[in-house]
Amino acid sequence: MPVITLHSPLDCPTNEELLGKIANTVTKELAIPADYCWVLWNKIEHAYKQDWLMNPCPAPIVKMVCKQSHSSEKLEALLPKMKQVIARCEGCQEEEIFICVQKIERGYLLIRDEVWT
DSSP states (O other): OOEEEEEESSOOOTTOHHHHHHHHHHHHHHTOOGGGOEEEEEEOSSOOOTTTTTOSSOOOEEEEEEETTSOHHHHHHHHHHHHHHHHHHHOOOGGGOEEEEEEEOTTSOEETTEEOO
């Protein structure tokens, strides 16, 4: 059940195409059902990065939280694809996109009314 949050000083794209494309990419690459992925947009009102707020097309900061059972190989294959989807939809520079993954250990996740063990 990956949860992907994009943090940006920009408003969420009105057609939400980006969010759906990210979800489709993630579920395909991780071989999980389409409804097992959440993609959230968080507009940042106050932040500091020297060039971020002045850039007309700032790259978002992306954080993905997922189960530790997703292999490193799958995640390594997924990250460049996520980066490409974001760059194409947002028009930002690929090399400026920051994506981090946090793996949740068994016993630390409640999902579908059960603690994942």
